[in-house]
Amino acid sequence: MRWTVVLATLVSLVGCDLTPSGGGSPVSATVYPSPRRATWDEEVRVSIPWRAGSSLRLTLAGEVIAEVRAEGEGAGSAVIFRVPSNFWGGPQPLELTEGSNRASGSLTVLGEGVGTEALVIVRPGVTDHSLAQKLAGAGLQVVPTAKGDRSLPLGASGGPCAGRLAQVAALPGAPLALGALLERLESAAAGLVVDLDGILGIDPLTGYDTDPSPAPGTSPINARQAIRLNPGSNYTGAGTAIAIVDTGVASLTSLNLLPGTDFTDPDTPRPNLDEYGSGMGHGTAAAALAADTAYGVAPAAGILPIKSCNKEGKCPLAAVVRGICYAVAFAEQNKNQKLVLNLSLGSDTPSEILYIILKDALMKRGVEGIPVVAAAGNQWAVRSSKKGVLHHFPASFGGNRGLSTSGDPVRRMTLLKGLLSVGAVGQYSTGLRVSGFSGQGDFVDLVAPGERVFSLQPNNTEAQFTGTSFAAPIVSGAVAIIRQATALVPLTPEALESAFLANYTDPSALGETPGEASGQGLLDMRRGP
Secondary structure (H helix, E strand, O other): OOOEOOOOOOOOOOOOOOOOOOOOOEEEEEEEOOOEEEEEEEOOEEEEOOOOOOOEEEOOEEEOOOOOOEEEEEEEEEEEEOOOOOOEEEEEEEEEEEEOOOEEEEEEOOOOOOOOOOOEEEOOOOOOOHHHHHHHOOOEEEEOOOOOOOOOEOOOOOOOHHOEEEEEEEOEEEEEEHHHHHHHHHHHHOOEEEEEEEEEEEEEOOOOOOHHHHHHOOOOOOOOHHHOOOOOOOOOOOOOEEEEEEOOOOOOOOEEEEEEEEEEOOOOOOOOOOOHHHHHHHHHHHHHHHHOOOOOOOOOEEEEEEEEOOOOOOOOOHHHHHHHHHHHHHHHOOOEEEEEEOOOOEEEOHHHHHHHHHHHHHHHHHHHOOEEEEEOOOOOOHHHHHHHOOEEHHHHHHHHOOOOOOOOOOEEEEEOOEEEEEEEEEEEEEEEEEEOOHHHHHOOOOEEOOOOOOEEOOOOOEEEEEOOHHHHHHHHHHHHHHHHHOOOOOHHHHHHHHHHHHOOOOOOOOOOOOOOOOOOOEEOOOOOO
């Protein structure tokens, strides 16, 4: 895959309370950086409850930060440093030690590709004028779109997607680093922007990775054979739709295409034009693996093409947010057709806006919820090229630990149940095994073919595709089949995830112990309906 195709997301942090020790006892505390999210080379301030001396040591993800200064702050100190430019994005553990004193926390690094502006989801009923006035008092402004609109409706009738999306920047002549801008925006816009379960709906822009090359010596894979799909099954995904948020899906006659949309070129919307890779395609290949009559897992499922990525495979976060909300609105308006959301995209920087939208879709709508399948990322083989922990969002929102996003430990990103994170396998001389590029971590649920897997290009010719972007839609097709099979007794996304992982994975297929590389094992449809 790629947030493969690149494609999507953004922020978080950790925290707890500070309790200075008394009587000379060693200090152990949890600290909260300010700002809690910071771009490369941005200045960060951390308050510690002891007077820092010359032996103070500060590490970020285990890496010593050489240039640190400390200033007196009451009974403690303020420690100031700049974020190095060679770190992965996402939450990185922060630790300050001096003698027997220790303080720890987390700083969310805003990684490669972030811009200088932020996004907000504006609450229904809040006018653009009132938002602009409130922000102006904090030295911020709403940035109009090319057509002059201050905000854009997200189109759904409930949840965060009932709000409007706006872009915010610092006023001219008063530049702010992005982390500082987000901190100021969080304070200034309180009550005006979407805030669910303590997660404020604000976000910067982020960039995404690209699909990798296959490893030498691997062989092509027929996805249907590899996952042991029963070609004679009566369940083919009929009555379900798979939303492909991607680079567009070509109008292939072998796909059951539904009316889609295009957020990359609103003046000339072309959701059925997929120009990625000079004609190789990305969204088209993903759609074919999900539901093509010859290559797909669920050949009777509908495909909802949502174009949020350009021909370079880059997707502005705003386009991804609007794309997912379009899928949510589709589900609201088509109750008789179950929906699966495929996200063959990602970023090392977590998006709070994507989090609250996905949480609403997965966990707030009961049996009407939308299962989500996300690619696990393609950067594992190059993880040592930067410092710190390599994350991949939104797939990592399904991890086992959760993320904190403010100084209040109660305000945490709870784990998203119903989100399936998919890694890739290739056909090597020793059999199927996890691809070297495939993302690893406690968030990986299962794996599927994703290295030299056969699918279709936009010109309707066969080609081989590599990346977790192409493993994800294979699982999306399988989820569509299960949604069809359970239509009479519908499952919540969380229940579907549990049943799916328990019944449709083979932990022994790869000849290795399942773990953070392969999750519950290879997708296996032998027990499929």
